[in-house]
Amino acid sequence: MLHRVLxxxxxxxxxxxxxxxxxxxxxxxxxxxxxxDPETAIKAAAAAAKAAAAAAAxxxxxxxxxxxxxxxxxxxxxxxxxxxxxPELAGKAFxxxxxxxxxxxxxxxxxxxxxxxxxxxxxxxxxMDAWQSPVRPNRRTSLIFNPxxxxxxxxxxxxxxxQADGRAAARARNPxxxxxxxxxxxxxxxxxxxxxxxxxxxxxxxxxxxxxAGVTAEAQxxxxxxxxxxxxxxxxxxRIIPLDGRPHLPSNVRNWLGDSRGHxxxxxxxxxxxxxxxxxxxxxGGTARTKLTERFSLAGPNTLRYEFTLDxxxxxTQPWSAETLIPRxxxxxxxxxxxxxNYGLMNVVKGAQTREAEAEAKKK
Amino acid sequence: MELNPKYPMPKLGGHRPSLQCxxxxxxxxxxxxxxxxxxxxxxxxxxxxxxxxxxxGLFPAYTAxxxxxxxxxxxxxxxxxxxxxxxxEAHPAQPGPHPEIMGVWGAGPGGQSIVEGGVIPYKPEAxxxxxxxxxxxxxxxxxxxxxxxxxxxxxxxxxxxGVPRANYMPFPFQIFQTPSEILMVYEYKGAVRTIYxxxxxxxPTDSWMGWSNGHWEGDTLxxxxxxxxxxxxxxxxxxxxSDALHVVERYTPISPYHLKYEATIEDPNIFTRPWKISFPxxxxxxxxxxxxxxxxxxxxxxxxxxxxxxxxxxxR
Numbered sequence: 001m002l003h004r005v006l007x008x009x010x011x012x013x014x015x016x017x018x019x020x021x022x023x024x025x026x027x028x029x030x031x032x033x034x035x036x037d038p039e040t041a042i043k044a045a046a047a048a049a050k051a052a053a054a055a056a057a058x059x060x061x062x063x064x065x066x067x068x069x070x071x072x073x074x075x076x077x078x079x080x081x082x083x084x085x086x087p088e089l090a091g092k093a094f095x096x097x098x099x100x101x102x103x104x105x106x107x108x109x110x111x112x113x114x115x116x117x118x119x120x121x122x123x124x125x126x127x128m129d130a131w132q133s134p135v136r137p138n139r140r141t142s143l144i145f146n147p148x149x150x151x152x153x154x155x156x157x158x159x160x161x162x163q164a165d166g167r168a169a170a171r172a173r174n175p176x177x178x179x180x181x182x183x184x185x186x187x188x189x190x191x192x193x194x195x196x197x198x199x200x201x202x203x204x205x206x207x208x209x210x211x212x213a214g215v216t217a218e219a220q221x222x223x224x225x226x227x228x229x230x231x232x233x234x235x236x237x238x239r240i241i242p243l244d245g246r247p248h249l250p251s252n253v254r255n256w257l258g259d260s261r262g263h264x265x266x267x268x269x270x271x272x273x274x275x276x277x278x279x280x281x282x283x284x285g286g287t288a289r290t291k292l293t294e295r296f297s298l299a300g301p302n303t304l305r306y307e308f309t310l311d312x313x314x315x316x317t318q319p320w321s322a323e324t325l326i327p328r329x330x331x332x333x334x335x336x337x338x339x340x341x342n343y344g345l346m347n348v349v350k351g352a353q354t355r356e357a358e359a360e361a362k363k364k
Numbered sequence: 365m366e367l368n369p370k371y372p373m374p375k376l377g378g379h380r381p382s383l384q385c386x387x388x389x390x391x392x393x394x395x396x397x398x399x400x401x402x403x404x405x406x407x408x409x410x411x412x413x414x415x416x417x418x419x420x421g422l423f424p425a426y427t428a429x430x431x432x433x434x435x436x437x438x439x440x441x442x443x444x445x446x447x448x449x450x451x452x453e454a455h456p457a458q459p460g461p462h463p464e465i466m467g468v469w470g471a472g473p474g475g476q477s478i479v480e481g482g483v484i485p486y487k488p489e490a491x492x493x494x495x496x497x498x499x500x501x502x503x504x505x506x507x508x509x510x511x512x513x514x515x516x517x518x519x520x521x522x523x524x525x526g527v528p529r530a531n532y533m534p535f536p537f538q539i540f541q542t543p544s545e546i547l548m549v550y551e552y553k554g555a556v557r558t559i560y561x562x563x564x565x566x567x568p569t570d571s572w573m574g575w576s577n578g579h580w581e582g583d584t585l586x587x588x589x590x591x592x593x594x595x596x597x598x599x600x601x602x603x604x605x606s607d608a609l610h611v612v613e614r615y616t617p618i619s620p621y622h623l624k625y626e627a628t629i630e631d632p633n634i635f636t637r638p639w640k641i642s643f644p645x646x647x648x649x650x651x652x653x654x655x656x657x658x659x660x661x662x663x664x665x666x667x668x669x670x671x672x673x674x675x676x677x678x679x680r
Contacts, residue, residue, distance in 0.1 A: 065432040065543075072542070178677040179669045190661045222547050224439050224540035229547060231556060238549050238556045240538065246652045255657035257554075332558065335571040339661045340523045340595070343508050349674045 038112045041131045042105050048327065049136045056300030061267045064223055068243075069267040071221045071228070071296055075304050076329045077194060078130040078217035080107035083201030083284075083322060085142035085150030093150060094139050104137035107202065111213065123215070130202075130213030134327045143201045143322035146309075152284065152320060159285060159315040177352040179345065184281055187348055189338035191256050192235025194219065196273075196282040196292060197308045199324055219326075220333050221296070221304075228262055228269060236336040241271050249275050258292065268297040286312040302328040428583050428617035433543040436583045436617050441648040441655065443536040444625070447475030449519075449529065451601035452641060453483060461502055472600070478532070480640040484603060490634040497602025506668040513595040517602070521668060522660035524555045524572035526596030527589045527611050528627045528641065536648050538655055546578060546585070551655040559587050567591030570607055585615040606633040621647040 036044075062070040080103075085093075095103060108131040114122045123129050142150035155163070185191045193216060202213040218233035230239040241262040249259045259275035273292040276283075283290050290312040299305040304326040311319035428436035447455070450472040460470020477483070486494060503516040519525065525533050535551040546559040559578040567575030567590055574592035578585055594607040614626040623645040630638040669675040 179665050179675045181677055188661065188665065190659060222540055222542070222545070224542060224547075226439075227540060229540055229549065231547075236554070236556050238554055240549060240655060242654065246654075249654075249656070253656060256659050257657060332560075332565055334568060335524075335556075335573055337524055337572045340572060346506065346508060346669070346672065346674060349669070353674075353678060 036132055038108050038131055042101075042108055045104060045108075045131070045134075045136050046101050048134060052136070052300050052303045052325075052327065055302060059301055061298050066225045068223060068225075069264065069269070069298075070223065071269060071298060071304065072223050073221060074329045074331050074333065075219045075221065075326045076134055076217055077199040077219055077306075077324075077326055078133055078135045078202075078214040079138060079143070079199055079324055080104060080111070080130065080135065080202040080213050081138040081140055081143055081324065082203060083143050084152060085144065089141045090149065092141055093145065093148070095141055097139065100137045100139045103141075107213075128215050130215070130217070133217070134329055135213060136325070136327050138325060140323070143199070143324050144320060145323055146321040147318065153316045153318045155285070156313070156315060156317055162287075163285065177349055177356060179349055182349070185256070185278075186235070186281075187345060189235060189342050189345070191282070192216070192232050192237045192336070192338070193282075194232040194234050195237050195257055196276075196279055197294070197310070197322070198230075198232070198306060199326075200282065200284065201322070201324075216336065218329060218333055220331075228271075230260075230271075231333060233333050233336055235338045236333075239273075241269075251275065254288065265295075268295050270295050283310065283312075285315055286310055287314045289314055299325055304328070426618055429620070431541055435541075435543070435580055436585070437541065438539045438546070438585060438615060438617065438623065439541050441536050441538045441653055442623060442645040443648055444532040444534075444643055444645055446478060446532055446643050447473045448478045448532040448641075448643065449534055449599055450475065452479055452599050452603055453477045453601070455601065478641045478643045480642070485636045485639055487634060487636055494602050494604060497597065497604055499602075501600060501602055504668055504671075506672060517600050518596055519600065520664070522553060522664045523595065524553055525550070526572055526592055527557070527574050527576075528613065528625075528629070529596060529598055530555060530557075530573065531613075531625060531627075531645070532643065535658060536653075536655060549655065551658050553660060554657060559585075572596060574611070581614075583617060585613075587613040587615070589613060604634070605629070605631045608633045615645075618644070621649065623647075 064070045064072070111129050111131055112124060114124070124132060144150045144152065147153055179188060182188055185195070186193050193214065198219060199214060199217070216234040220231040222229040222231060226242065226244050228241040228243060230241065231237070232239075237257055239257050239260050241260040243262045243264070245263065246261065248261060249255075253259070254275045254277045256277050258273035260271050260273040262269055262271040264270070271292075271294045273294070276288045276290060278288050279286045279290050283292075290310055293309040293311070295305075295307040297305045305323065306326050307321060307323040309319050309321040310316070428438075431437040431439070454477040455472070455474055457474040458472045460466045460468075460472065462470055497516075501516040502520060504521060505512055505515045515521070519533075524530070530537065530550050530552065533550070533552045537548055537550040540547040540549070542561075544560075544562050546561060548557040548559070550556075555573055557573050557576055559576040561578050564577040565575075570591045570593040572593060572595065574589045576587050576589050578587040580586070589611040592605075592607065592609045592611070594605065594609075597604045608631050610630040612628045612630075614624075616624040616626075618624045624642065625645050626640065626642040628638050628640050629635070666675045
C-alpha cells in the first residue's frame with residue numbers, strides 16, 4: 001500500500017506540470033483516505049479541541065531532566081484560520097466556540113470539494129487534505145493579532161517602490177522563466193514551506209490543499225542541554241537554536257534558515273532569527289533584513305502556543321505579530337529529500353516556458 | 365575552555381582542562397591524556413593525509429562524563445579529519461578533474477585506508493562497476509525518471525551523503541542526546557538523522573540517510589542503520605553499495621575530545637563479506653562554534669538544469 005501511495009505521489013508530481021510546488025516527502029504514512037469523511041473529521045476536531053481545553057486545566061508544564069521547560073514532541077502547524085482577518089469580520093478578533101466550529105466546518109467542506117474538470121489531482125485521495133490530519137478549529141478569526149485589525153500593516157514607501165519595480169522588471173523580462181528566476185524556494189527545494197514562520201495561516205477557498213491549510217505541516221521540537229532544534233517535515237529543514245546567549249553570526253554570514261538564538265522567559269522559549277539570505281515568499285514581502293521573533297510555550301499537555309513577530313523597517317510601517325495553537329501529533333517525521341527527487345521542477349519550468357512562448361507567438 | 369558556563373565541558377580525570385593547557389601543550393605540565401589528545405588533534409589538523417584511527421593503547425582507559433540519564437554524554441559538534449570522502453581506501457594525492465580551470469582547488473589530498481585490512485572485499489563484477497563509477501564520477505543527468513540516479517558522485521549534485529559517508533564528509537555535525545531519541549544534524553546539506561533509542565521504530569521505506577535504531581553497549585552507542593537507498597556512494601572514488609546495505613555504527617568516547625567511530629558494512633549483493641571502517645571524530649571546541657548552513661542546492665542548479673535549457677531564462 002505504502003509503495004503504491006508513493007508511486008502515485010511520484011506520478012502525480014510528474015503530471016503536475018506548471019503547478020508551482022515541490023513533491024511529497026520521501027516517506028508518507030500509509031493512509032486509507034476512505035476511512036475518514038469530512039463530517040467525521042469535523043466532529044473529531046471539535047472533540048479534540050474540547051479535550052485539549054479540558055486537559056489544560058489543573059496542569060503543570062513539564063520540565064526536561066536537565067530542568068528546562070519541555071516543549072519536545074511532534075506538532076502540526078496546519079490551520080484553516082487565515083493569516084489576515086477577512087473584511088466581513090472587521091472588529092471581531094474572536095469567534096464564539098460555536099462560530100469557530102461553523103467556520104472550521106465551512107473551511108473543511110470547501111477544502112474537501114474538488115471540481116473534477118479542473119483538478120490536477122485530488123489531495124484527499126492521498127490523505128493530504130488538512131482535515132484528514134489532527135488540525136483543530138481556532139477561536140481566532142485571524143492569526144494576526146497585532147495590528148489589532150488583524151491585517152498586515154501598511155507597506156513603507158520603500159517597499160511599495162520595490163514591489164512596483166519588481167512587477168515592472170517582470171514585465172520588461174517579457175516574460176522569461178528559468179530556475180534562476182523562480183522565487184519560490186520550496187519549488188526549488190532550497191527551503192521548505194515552513195522555513196521562517198512555522199505557519200502563515202490558512203486560505204479557505206483555495207483550490208489547493210497547500211493553500212487551504214498547509215501540507216507537510218508536521219514539525220518536531222528537539223531539546224538537549226543548551227539547545228533547541230526545530231525540524232520541519234517540509235524539506236527536512238532543521239534550525240539549531242543555541243540557548244547560551246552567544247552573539248549572532250557576523251552580518252556577512254547569511255543562511256537560508258537564518259541564524260537563531262533562543263532564551264527562556266519563564267516557560268516560554270523566545271527565539272530571535274536574523275542573517276537571512278532572502279526570505280522570499282515565506283516572509284510575505286520582507287527583505288533579508290527581516291528579524292523573526294518566535295515565542296513557543298505549552299498551552300496544555302497536547303497544545304503548543306506559537307507566536308511570531310516579523311520586523312522589517314524596509315517593508316512594513318510597524319512590526320506585526322500572529323499567534324496560533326498547534327496540536328501535538330504522533331511521531332515520527334520522515335526524510336523529505338526534496339532536491340534529490342525534484343521531478344516537479346523541470347516540468348514547472350518547461351511548462352512556464354512553453355506558455356510564455358505561446359503568449360509571445362500570439363503577440364506577433 | 366569553559367565554552368558554555370551553563371553546561372560545562374566534560375571533565376577528564378577530575379582535572380578541568382583549561383585553554384591555557386591546550387595552548388601550552390609543548391612543555392606545559394598538563395594532564396597527559398589531554399596533551400596527547402591535543403598533539404594528535406594538532407598533527408592531524410595540520411596534515412590530514414596522515415590521519416588514521418588512534419592505535420590501541422594510545423589513550424588510557426577512559427570513562428566518559430554522563431548525561432543526566434547516566435549514559436555517556438555525546439552532545440557536541442564533531443568532525444572527522446580524514447580524506448575518506450575522496451577514497452575510503454588508501455590513495456595518493458591527485459589533480460582535480462579540471463585542473464585547467466580549478467588548479468589546485470580541485471585537487472584531492474592523499475590518505476590512508478579507513479578500511480580494516482585496507483581493501484573493500486568487492487565481488488569481481490562489483491569491482492568493475494566501482495571502476496566504471498569512478499570513470500563517470502562527474503556525470504550528471506537531471507531527468508524525470510529513476511535514471512537520474514544512474515550518474516556520477518551524488519555529492520556532485522548536492523544529494524544527501526547517506527551513512528556512513530555523512531560522518532566523514534569534510535563538514536562538522538552535531539549530536540543532540542535525549543534518553544528516547546538522539547538527533548544528528550549534518551552541516552553538509554543540513555541532513556538530519558534521528559536515532560530511535562526507546563522505543564525503536566520500524567523503517568517506513570528506504571531513504572537517503574536510512575533508518576536508525578540505537579542502544580548502549582557499555583559506553584558505546586551502537587546504531588543499526590537499515591532502509592538505505594542505493595543512490596549514495598561511499599566516496600568520490602566510486603565505492604558504492606546496493607539497497608541491501610546494512611550498517612552497524614559504534615560511537616565510543618575515548619577522551620573528552622574524541623569519539624572512536626567504527627562501522628560494520630554489510631551488503632551481500634556487492635561484497636563477499638562484511639567489512640569494517642574506523643576513524644576518530646574530533647570535538648570542535650572553538651568558542652561559540654556552530655554549524656554554518658551548507659545548503660548546496662543553489663550551487664548545483666546551473667550544473668543540473670543548465671544543459672536542459674531550464675536554468676537561465678531563454679533569450680528571445
